[in-house]
Amino acid sequence: MVDELIARSNRLGAEPKNTNYAGGNASAKGTGTDPVTGGAVDLMWVKGSGGDLGTLTARGLAVLRLDRLRALSDVYPGVEREDEMVAAFDHVLHGKGGAAPSIDTAMHGLVEAEHVDHLHPDSGIAIATAADGPELTREIFGDAVVWVPWRRPGWQLGEDIAAIKREHPDAVGTILGGHGVTAWGTTSEECERNSRWIIDTAAAHIDAHGEPEPFGAVLPGYEALPDDERRAKAAALAPVLRGLASTDKRQVGHFTDAPEVLEFLARAEHPRLAELGTSCPDHFLRTKVKPLVLDLPATATVEECSRRLAELHEQYRADYAAYYRRHADADSPAMRGADPAIVLVPGVGMFSYGSDKQTARVAGEFYRNAINVMRGAEALSTYAPIDEREKFRIEYWALEEAKLQRRPAPAPLATRIALVTGAASGIGRATAQRLAREGACVVLADRDGDAARDAAAEIGSSDTAIGVRCDVTDEDAVSAAMSAAVLAFGGLDLIVNNAGLSLSKPLLETTSADWDLQHDVMAKGSFLISRAAAQVLIAQELGGDIVYIVSKNGVFAGPNNIAYSATKADQAHQVRLLAAELGEHAIRVNGVNPDGVVRGSGIFAGGWGAQRAKVYGVPEEELGAFYAQRTLLKREVLPEHVANAVFALTGGELDHTTGLHVPVDAGVAAAFLR
Incomplete structure (x- = not known):
């Protein structure tokens, strides 16, 4: 059982089309032995908090008693207090060791299926963030996949998906509004097959029926610079940008001039779409709610770009602080910093920032995912991510803050x-x-x-x-x-x-x-x-x-x-x-x-x-x-x-x-x- 789960997770996680780095989770249910009574006990193995499907090992699994997990429904205090359920997971673990259960544990445990996958594919999130996502889901999948309105990950979302599974016995999965996809199966092979079918069917539909230029017409002067000129300009801007992005806290950076980034920035709709921000919770936790976008053409000089970036950075910080004030309450964690995690420079590419190189690189990868999501949603409909209030509830979620606080103290030369x-x-x-x-x-x-x-x-x-x-x-x-x-x-x-x-x-x-x-x-x-x-x-x-x-x-x-x-x-x-x-x-x-x-x-x-x-x-x-x-x-x-x-x-x-x-x-x- 565990070997099958690990193999399935690694296969799905190895392909970027299926999910992003450290995004999503997979589970399997089976029978184990109670070390106290020696009798059989129903268990669930699920990817734990903070792990990555592509590199998952048995040590990254949380193992829970299925009967005790489901019994928590009897003490569920309601959606306003559902965060308390995460602490309750500690009381239903089986054995010592293993990873800490993630917030998505209920999604896996409450669904009556032996195997469950929850993934964040670009094609699936494109449907999940389309303005008419429910209609598109019915059009693309018929009764095989059911739309679930946006809900922050947690116990209630698990209850919602479990109810859909009961009420739609022929369904193989769901599209989670503003979030991703969930699929299930009786066997590991069937579950993986259903996950891939949802992902590939959504992608094929976008390719067959989507507008060929969803990002609009080419903006004259915003096209990608020639390779050598582009890299030279990126190198000249990098120190300036790192200094700006490190105003609150020193950051490590990453640069990419991937084709999808350059294409996005060369098109007329990129300012509107970038302002809307990302949607999938995994995205904006790493990219912040929106990027800083340089509003100058590729032909602008390094000096002109540097001056304008300083102005835009000041405005970005003011806007972010205002966003925090609009939604923070007495229980909200303190604002973590107002600097951008993503900076987009037309004709040049994308700069992303984090507390270490991997974090910076992954932030950039997530924004590339977001670009693909926006492309798919705009091709079929209109990109409509979750609203700002919900984004804040994710970004400053007490559970996410607790996860950040558990990180080890940085090494002396961290960020250097x-x-x-x-x-x-x-x-x-x-x-x-x-x-x-x-x-x-x-x-x-x-x-x-x-x-x-x-x-x-x-x-x-x-x-x-x-x-x-x-x-x-x-x-x-x-x-x-x-x-x-x-x-x-x-x-x-x-x-x-x-x-x-x-x-x-x-x-x-x-x-x-x-x-x-x-x-x-x-x-x-x-x-x-x-x-x-x-x-x-x-x-x-x-x-x-x-x-x-x-x-x-x-x-x-x-x-x-x-x-x-x-x-x-x-x-x-x-x-x-x-x-x-x-x-x-x-x-x-x-x-x-x-x-x-x-x-x-x-x-x-x-x-x-x-x-x-x-x-x-x-x-x-x-x-x-x-x-x-x-x-x-x-x-x-x-x-x-x-x-x-x-x-x-x-x-x-x-x-x-x-x-x-x-x-x-x-x-x-x-x-x-x-």
Whole structure:
């Protein structure tokens, strides 16, 4: 029974046409064993709160005693107090563990069918949000699918659907007004077949009978820009938009220029439809009731767009606050923030925001669902989502607020976006890993793009880390890396200048090419990265951190090392210069001075280790131990120790510190800062 339910859920959830991420649920009823009496007991397994059908496992199921669940009907206090029924679910659970039951549990338990699916397909919600949805339901499905007027999810909706199942024995499911679809079956296969039939039949009807251009005529000047121009404009606007969207609370961003988004924004009806907002509860919980829409054509300059977006953002915040005041009462949760979660820019695409990358990405996916819903509803009828009061009741539902309060405390670097150069190995790799563990989204930049992508994949999915190729000596490559970062995560907060190399040679053997190479990579490269990053940080108006991985050699140099030590001294002074210049923008600039980082180091692996070992007359494999013995602490310095210092400077405890160099050398007295 459970295996069938999991397999069905995963199949349905794997196809976006069937439901959105974390949307909908599925259930199965069967017989289990009462651990007290040893007798048979009727049970229901149902996807729990917060899970996702596509990735559901047995741990994500709530298991309930069916007789006790249905007995709750006898104590149901009525629709005005139906939220109390969620707490009652705790008293009908079977066994320990499992997921918390969701608000839709009653829908599954009260319906007299062995298997039930509740889904949020675009085609089904298009019918559910059409002005003449009841008539369309009869026209499309006959008696096989029954219309259910809008009702907020809860016990009463479960009672309504159960009554329909009893009164319409030939029906296989329902269209839930403003919400989605529910289907059932005697077997798991039949239930899935009925779900798919409802979804596919609705889609086929829209395709066969809908207006070909439901969003109206093309608006001249609002068409999608050419690919390169579109992405460049998106990258230029991203920091400005992230700053606006983070007025109340810092956000992570996501950008998409999916065809359906660009098509929607190019058509005459998009302002009217966007103003109506989304409808399905899963949609506007993530997208807010409506997006912010730039009312300028694609031909407007970045500067014109930025100015107008600031004006529209101010108006959006005022409108949202007014919406909250219209509907809030003494028991309503406090307003969570007035910034938009979705921003639409004609000719460019959609920017979406959330507390982490996944939340931001999913918000964008949900608005794409909403566009598809609006297309279907307008093709057959008129898009008519649930009214504003009902949207508020969902958005500020006490049960949703409780779910938010149960979230774990954010990690220290949550919502922070970091870019680390030279990140494919050594200090850079260790730093990227540490920042990600502390909650940051990380862009790993390296001249070896494949190695950077491999290192990013080791950290996690693209919601956490991405790898990009970047030669820090090349202005165009640096610009491309910055664009990749802001388009991936919305902006930047923390930059680590780590890319470096060294050629250990005495003065008379050091060529001008040796000198130029090391200065290009470290001095010039750090300058180019910092300059490009500062443009983003200043545009965001959120402050930020720039950290230079310098060296003890920037303070005290060893022999046969003039080019490397000179460029490290250059980097060290860049820290001081930029700290003085960028402080007015709340951008802190600090440095870390490591020494003797041998193990895992890309520099040492590239021949530097052999050269330094020769200088000091020790075997290369003993170089780390040699360096350790000349320190005060007699400890070897590893890449992870340098990463620790970067986190210490950026994790929040030293938020009043700038222009500082932190030694990570186990104690080299000659390199003490004076």
